[in-house]
Amino acid sequence: MYTSDKVVVRSRDQTRTLPLTGLDFSSFQTTWEKNNSYQLDFTSFDDGSESFNLLTVENSIFWNGQEYIIKQATDGYAQGIHTVQVTATHVFYQLNARRQNNVNKGDATYNIWGALSFLTSDVTDYSFDVVGDLNSTQTITDFGNCSIMDGLSTISSSFGVYAIVPDNKHIVLYSEANFVKATRKAFFYQNNSSDISLQYDSSTIVNRVQVVSTSDTPQFSPFYVTDDDSIKQWGLCDGERVENDKDNNTSASAATAKRKLVPVPSLSLTLSTQTEDVQMGEQWTLVIPESDIKTAVQVVSIVDTPFIPHNTQVTLNNTRQNF
Structure with missing residues (x-):
């Protein structure tokens, strides 16, 4: 059935x-x-x-x-x-109605499995997996007293999870390298694709993030993590600072700050395609001959009418080097 x-x-x-x-x-x-x-x-x-x-x-x-x-x-x-x-x-979104009511007060250090284990300790009917290099150790403050979905969002931002993909009640957290799948497939304007729109958005650019020690006795002097090429091209755009109140491990704090950098404007592309075999996470090539555009793009949204063939709407994001 x-x-x-x-x-x-x-x-x-x-x-x-x-x-x-x-x-x-x-x-x-x-x-x-x-x-x-x-x-x-x-x-x-x-x-x-x-x-x-x-x-x-x-x-x-x-x-x-x-x-x-x-x-x-x-x-x-x-x-x-x-x-x-x-x-x-x-069914994944049923986790909006499930909670972790306990709280780990103050700052607590986790790896991703430890954070998942605490968050989902009472969610025995779902299973979770992690795919990719997400092995850093992070500090999360007052973790808990939240819905499972909100907790997963906290984990994603803390550990650099790129995509959360459910297979019924089995939930997989992916790194970017393990989610994006390169293909040899292409969207050709006026061939297998039409109605292409390209939307640029510079409001999300972050090219400088400050790292500070917030211990009672500061463990290191404040410093910045920057993307100098981005600053040169787009101007200075500060992001929310990274705070470390634990130790003098500046390398871990710098890595956290680096993940917060968004060095270029986001570019969202939407198109209609007659191609039916489009899968989440795939990387395609977009070709618009009229504008001499040939660029790698990633599938980030699919709206499909499966009983009406050749009628799929796809949203794509391109990669940094295309700028």
Whole structure:
């Protein structure tokens, strides 16, 4: 019943599991955006089936091997037709409603596994994994008393996690090197892609971060971690300082400051493509012959209508060297 080409609905108590027969296939849309959203949206017609009656909040939708939880269900009645519009988020986001109520007061030093172990000590129905070189030791202040999702966000920013990717209830934290997959595939404007827009944003540039010792007796003099090329090209843009109240380990603090640098404007590219085999984390080549553009880009968002072929919206980010 759980096949990749079938939409299945299951009751929250798991006593009823049925194929969804009244689906409006043209409305079925999947959305994935790195570290931000992973959901389904669709409309279903009242065909008198039990599966239609299961389209209520907190019941599950299964599609392409993944479980989603119905969060919004809107009944509509027009011209004698009863429909339900559904938004279902990936089961990963159920962790918004789970908490670590304990707190490690003050500053505590963790590696990433230690932080995960503390945060998820009561979340026994989910599993977690770390892929890539994320082996630094970091200080987190007053960690706890938060939702699991907020705690994962804290861990991500502290340890430089690039992407969090769920496979149902198995959650994987990736480094950038282990998430981005180089390919030989290309988006060609006016060939397999159209409606390309490029948006530049300089508001996020950070090219200088101060490191300070905040111990009662300072362990070292304040210093800056900078990107001189960025300062020369874009001007000075300070970021939030890095504080060390533990020791004189300036190398670890400098590494933390370096992760905060954003030396170039962000560039977001959005396009429509007839290519269907686009996967999260892939690196493609974008070619726009009219502007002599040929640049490496990374897939960071996919909006797809799987029952309508050749209709995918993709958002891409390019890499620093392209500037």
